[in-house]
Every structure is written in structure tokens, then in C-alpha cells.
Amino acid sequence: MSQQETQLSPEYLITLGQQFGTPLYVYHAEKIKEQYAKLTTAFRGTNTVFFYACKALTNVNILRYIYSIGANVDCSSINEVKLALHAGFPPQRILYTSNGIGFDEIVEAQALGVIINIDSLSNLEKFGQKFGHSYPVGVRLRPNIMAGGNLKISTGHDKSKFGIPVDQTDKILALVGKYGLRIADLHIHTGSEIKDVDVFVKGIEILFDLIPKFKELQFIDLGGGFKVPYKEHDGETNITELAQKVEQAFANHASVNGSPVNGSGGRPLQVWFEPGKFLVSECGYFITKVNVMKDTDAATFVSVDSGFNHLIRPMFYDAYHRIENISNPTGAPKRYSVVGNICETDTFAWDRTINEVREGDYLVFYNAGAYGFEMSSNFNSRYKPAEVLVKEGAAHLIRRRDTFEDLLRNQIEL
Ligand code: PLP
Numbered sequence: 462m463s464q465q466e467t468q469l470s471p472e473y474l475i476t477l478g479q480q481f482g483t484p485l486y487v488y489h490a491e492k493i494k495e496q497y498a499k500l501t502t503a504f505r506g507t508n509t510v511f512f513y514a515c516k517a518l519t520n521v522n523i524l525r526y527i528y529s530i531g532a533n534v535d536c537s538s539i540n541e542v543k544l545a546l547h548a549g550f551p552p553q554r555i556l557y558t559s560n561g562i563g564f565d566e567i568v569e570a571q572a573l574g575v576i577i578n579i580d581s582l583s584n585l586e587k588f589g590q591k592f593g594h595s596y597p598v599g600v601r602l603r604p605n606i607m608a609g610g611n612l613k614i615s616t617g618h619d620k621s622k623f624g625i626p627v628d629q630t631d632k633i634l635a636l637v638g639k640y641g642l643r644i645a646d647l648h649i650h651t652g653s654e655i656k657d658v659d660v661f662v663k664g665i666e667i668l669f670d671l672i673p674k675f676k677e678l679q680f681i682d683l684g685g686g687f688k689v690p691y692k693e694h695d696g697e698t699n700i701t702e703l704a705q706k707v708e709q710a711f712a713n714h715a716s717v718n719g720s721p722v723n724g725s726g727g728r729p730l731q732v733w734f735e736p737g738k739f740l741v742s743e744c745g746y747f748i749t750k751v752n753v754m755k756d757t758d759a760a761t762f763v764s765v766d767s768g769f770n771h772l773i774r775p776m777f778y779d780a781y782h783r784i785e786n787i788s789n790p791t792g793a794p795k796r797y798s799v800v801g802n803i804c805e806t807d808t809f810a811w812d813r814t815i816n817e818v819r820e821g822d823y824l825v826f827y828n829a830g831a832y833g834f835e836m837s838s839n840f841n842s843r844y845k846p847a848e849v850l851v852k853e854g855a856a857h858l859i860r861r862r863d864t865f866e867d868l869l870r871n872q873i874e875l
Pocket of ligand 1: 514535652654684685687735739
């Protein structure tokens with residue numbers, strides 16, 4: 462598949478904006494397939510499985526597409542688990558990596574038959590009391606590694622709430638002894654936007670020290686966090702290099718220390734990854750229309766028909782999204798601040814060079830598939846955008862824009 466086939470043209474994006482209205486999220490199925498193929502090609506011949514971290518984008522049509530291309534799914538709430546089941550994933554291909562949840566959700570997940578990762582000693586103890594050895598369970602560990610694009614998306618460092626700190630392994634082992642827990646996998650997730658593949662190798666090294674202590678292990682789960690290029694010259698995580706280094710790390714260990722990388726019954730451990738952004742970020746385009754131009758001494762503001770209620774990443778993470786004026790591609794480049802229509806400071810981009818912008822122009826935000834629509838809200842009582850899936854050359858509406866009734870739907874008028 463050529464790059465062109467997996468990139469939607471500006472002209473086509475304009476027609477979608479005209480047909481479905483703006484603001485509009487558009488996803489390109491074949492781009493997801495291309496990204497998934499990068500993973501499976503690089504890890505071909507190894508015992509590796511990929512679980513799509515669906516918190517990035519849960520539209521059921523995206524879930525079904527991801528299932529159709531062969532990936533498993535990683536969930537972060539019981540409702541994501543239910544959506545994955547609804548989309549057709551069988552329970553044994555659904556992983557629920559929980560964080561700080563009530564034990565009732567874990568009981569529900571067990572009843573649904575999905576794979577469960579537990580991230581606290583408290584829930585692990587309750588799991589032991591209720592299920593003992595009868596149901597396999599994974600443990601989410603906090604490896605005390607600082608990694609990721611910024612602190613807000615770093616989850617494995619020594620001040621993070623996520624996982625059971627590796628220095629509390631003895632406490633995990635005590636629970637295993639007390640309740641006969643069947644620990645089937647050890648999980649770590651150090652953060653998002655990790656370009657340096659050695660971070661994953663460091664994680665494996667930490668797990669290698671622990672593997673011999675867990676006699677019924679079958680899998681190690683290295684989480685997600687592969688980087689995708691948000692800026693023009695940003696690279697992405699080199700997956701081929703990652704595959705080679707993971708294989709090398711396993712080979713080194715087998716020779717140093719007998720065969721610690723084997724799991725229960727002497728079978729080789731399977732390696733899991735949970736990519737979110739890597740699969741769906743670049744497939745997504747967010748199309749907006751310019752409402753108002755405002756010249757001031759400080760900046761020329763471009764105010765679009767959206768805001769952080771639809772794409773929160775710039776305000777929340779200082780994230781960079783490439784923005785293009787697709788309706789005036791030959792306009793003279795000028796510097797603008799692109800802002801939203803929300804009654805809060807609501808800036809998408811500061812001092813950004815864009816081809817001359819006029820009221821009514823279409824601006825597209827690239828890399829909008831992951832954590833875009835998914836983190837949207839009705840703040841300021843604005844409607845959530847529509848979503849469109851482009852697949853095999855045809856555009857399908859996969860979520861209609863909110864209507865006024867949606868704003869009132871769950872309100873109880875006294
Ligand atoms: N796995 C876990 C446990 C996560 O918390 C996350 C993101 O928050 C992911 C996977 C996916 O991360 P990314 O979208 O950066 O690949």
C-alpha cells in the first residue's frame with residue numbers, strides 16, 4: 462500500500478466537510494491497517510500479540526475494523542470491555558487493564574470471561590479471597606521508569622499512581638502464597654509517545670528479574686506508548702528495531718540464566734503490547750471551519766467552529782497538531798493563533814504559520830484519531846461532532862452530530 466493510498470487528500474476532506482458539516486472527525490480505515498501491518502511485519506515469527514488500547518478511540522465501527530484485521534483489544538473500563546464484546550471480540554481476546562477501580566468491576570469482568578490485569582494490592586487480595594487459583598490474573602507493576610512525551614502522559618515513574626510498585630513484589634508474592642493466586646501475566650506501561658526503544662528493553666530487564674518468582678506465568682505485557690509523528694519531522698518509534706531488541710533481550714537472558722524467559726510448563730512466554738496512538742492517531746482528521754478572523758496587536762486570531770470541548774489535547778497536554786488551510790493551499794503563509802469558540806482560553810496553536818486564512822475556510826487538524834473525539838465533551842452546551850469512517854474508498858457516517866435533544870437526554874426536569 463503506498464503512502465498516498467493511506468492519506469486522504471485535502472480536496473476530498475473538503476468534500477466530506479461540505480457533505481457532513483463541520484466540525485467533523487474523519488477516520489481512514491486503510492491507515493489503521495497499514496500501522497497494524499508495521500507491527501505484525503516487524504514481529505513476524507515471534508510470539509507476540511497486539512492489543513489495541515481502545516481508550517484512544519472506541520467507536521464501535523473502529524473496534525469492528527480492528528477486530529477484522531486481527532488485533533486483540535485492551536480496555537480501561539468495564540464499559541470498554543462491554544463495547545468490545547458488543548463489537549464482536551471474544552472474551553479471550555479482551556484484556557482489561559484496570560486502574561484504581563472498585564472490586565465490583567473486577568468481579569463483572571471475571572464473569573464476562575475476559576483477561577484481567579489488577580493494579581493494587583487491595584484488589585489483588587480481594588481477587589485471591591474470591592477466586593483463589595480458579596481464574597488466571599495479571600498484575601500491573603509500576604517499574605519506576607520515567608518515560609513518555611511529558612509528565613502528564615508518563616505513568617511508570619516512581620511518583621505515579623499506576624500499578625503496584627516493583628519494590629512491593631514481596632507483598633504480591635505473599636498474596637500468591639496465601640490465596641494460591643494464578644498469576645498469568647506481568648504488565649508494565651511506562652507512558653505515551655516513547656520513541657526510544659531502549660525504554661521497552663529496560664522494562665523487560667526489570668521483568669526478567671521477577672519472572673522466575675512467578676511459576677504460572679504465560680505472558681509479559683509491555684503496554685503501549687509507541688510514538689507517532691505529530692510534527693512534520695517527528696519520527697515514530699522504530700518498530701523493527703524494537704522487535705530486534707526484544708528478541709535480543711530474550712536471547713541474552715536465556716543464555717545467562719538457564720531459561721528464565723520460559724513460563725509455566727516450560728513454554729516460552731508470549732509478549733504483549735497495547736498500542737493506542739500508533740494504530741489510530743494518523744488515521745484521523747479533524748475538519749473545522751473558520752468562523753471569525755480577529756486582528757490584534759498581539760496576534761491574528763483564527764476562531765474556528767470548535768474548541769477544546771472537541772479536541773482537548775493542545776490545552777491539556779500542550780500537544781502539537783499540524784493544522785492546514787485546505788481551502789486555500791496556495792495562500793501566502795502568515796502567522797496566526799488558532800483558537801476555539803469556547804468561553805475559556807481555548808488555544809489550538811500559538812503563532813503558527815498557515816496559508817492565508819479567511820472566514821469560511823476549512824482548517825484540518827492532522828493526527829486527530831487518538832484521544833480526539835474520545836476525550837470530547839458537551840462543555841458550553843455545544844454538540845459533539847459527527848464521525849465518518851472512510852473505508853475502501855467510501856465514506857460512512859458512523860456517529861451523527863449531537864442534537865438539542867442529546868443535551869437534555871438524561872436531565873430530569875422537575
Ligand atoms: N496501555 C495502557 C495501560 C495505557 O494506560 C495506555 C494509555 O494511556 C495505553 C496502553 C496506550 O497508550 P498509547 O496510546 O500511547 O499507545
